[in-house]
Amino acid sequence: MNSENASTSTAAYCHDNIIELDHVSFSYKDQKVITDFSFVIKERDFVGVIGSNGAGKTTLMKMMVGLLQPLQGEIRLFGEPIRRFQDWERIGYVPQKNSFNPLFPATVREVVLSGLYSNKKIFKRVGRSDQQKCDEALEVMRITNIADKRIGQLSGGQQQRVFLARALINQPDLLILDEPTVGIDAQTQADFFELIKHMHAHHHMTFLMVSHDIEMIEGYLGTEPRDQCGAINFYVRHSHDQDCSKPGLQHSIKK
Numbered sequence: 568m569n570s571e572n573a574s575t576s577t578a579a580y581c582h583d584n585i586i587e588l589d590h591v592s593f594s595y596k597d598q599k600v601i602t603d604f605s606f607v608i609k610e611r612d613f614v615g616v617i618g619s620n621g622a623g624k625t626t627l628m629k630m631m632v633g634l635l636q637p638l639q640g641e642i643r644l645f646g647e648p649i650r651r652f653q654d655w656e657r658i659g660y661v662p663q664k665n666s667f668n669p670l671f672p673a674t675v676r677e678v679v680l681s682g683l684y685s686n687k688k689i690f691k692r693v694g695r696s697d698q699q700k701c702d703e704a705l706e707v708m709r710i711t712n713i714a715d716k717r718i719g720q721l722s723g724g725q726q727q728r729v730f731l732a733r734a735l736i737n738q739p740d741l742l743i744l745d746e747p748t749v750g751i752d753a754q755t756q757a758d759f760f761e762l763i764k765h766m767h768a769h770h771h772m773t774f775l776m777v778s779h780d781i782e783m784i785e786g787y788l789g790t791e792p793r794d795q796c797g798a799i800n801f802y803v804r805h806s807h808d809q810d811c812s813k814p815g816l817q818h819s820i821k822k
């Protein structure tokens with residue numbers, strides 16, 4: 568392949584649309600939350616979502632993972648209309664508030680390992696490399712010491728770390744995080760941000776993260792929002808601005 572072809576195919580690859588919202592509106596009964604919003608998240612973008620309480624951030628995330636259906640408009644994931652989309656293992660989603668029934672019997676290790684298996688592979692034997700990935704995820708989230716505890720008996724912050732480890736273990740193509748570090752101590756928060764920045768820079772992943780941590784968002788994604796939807800602002804950074812072969816291409820999320 569000559570260099571022109573090589574750069575063309577790289578550019579085409581890293582600029583695929585991962586999420587597309589096309590004139591999407593949503594209401595809870597008669598309360599309009601999202602009105603006629605269109606945007607595109609490109610492959611390898613890191614999109615930070617900031618907005619006041621009640622602005623509609625969680626509603627937007629839930630629509631993108633198929634938990635809520637837009638009243639109008641269309642959503643596409645990896646180019647497929649969401650109603651036909653089936654590759655859910657390509658997407659990791661950590662919702663805003665997780666909580667387990669205290670009697671839920673699984674251990675922390677089992678919950679983290681379950682991130683490796685889609686429904687189809689649920690009975691697959693856990694191999695040594697899977698255990699190793701699990702150990703690494705536990706270590707990064709500083710929960711090795713509670714690996715054999717029951718998830719339902721942990722504090723909210725500890726449970727949230729388990730969910731993050733579960734989402735990370737699979738290295739999904741797209742990771743959607745809704746206020747992922749709420750209730751987590753400062754050191755683990757800092758380690759987690761370092762980790763996802765590293766994954767964004769080096770592991771070809773696309774990130775969409777709701778956060779109230781304006782310092783973290785602006786530090787990594789810049790101080791100017793790229794787009795907005797009502798009171799929600801979107802900050803964007805592509806993972807390889809320096810060596811992107813088509814520097815003129817907009818990594819904007821606006822259509």
Ligand SMILES: Nc1ncnc2c1ncn2[C@@H]1O[C@H](COP(=O)(O)OP(=O)(O)OP(=O)(O)O)[C@@H](O)[C@H]1O
Nearest residue numbers: 595598600618619620621622623624625626627663
């Ligand atoms: N299940 C629901 N039924 C009715 N109204 C809802 C429901 N969920 C959210 N809302 C309302 O929709 C609006 C948007 O809520 P949403 O949770 O999406 O906001 P948010 O930006 O994520 O807020 P926060 O920063 O507080 O998490 C709010 O006014 C909220 O009260």
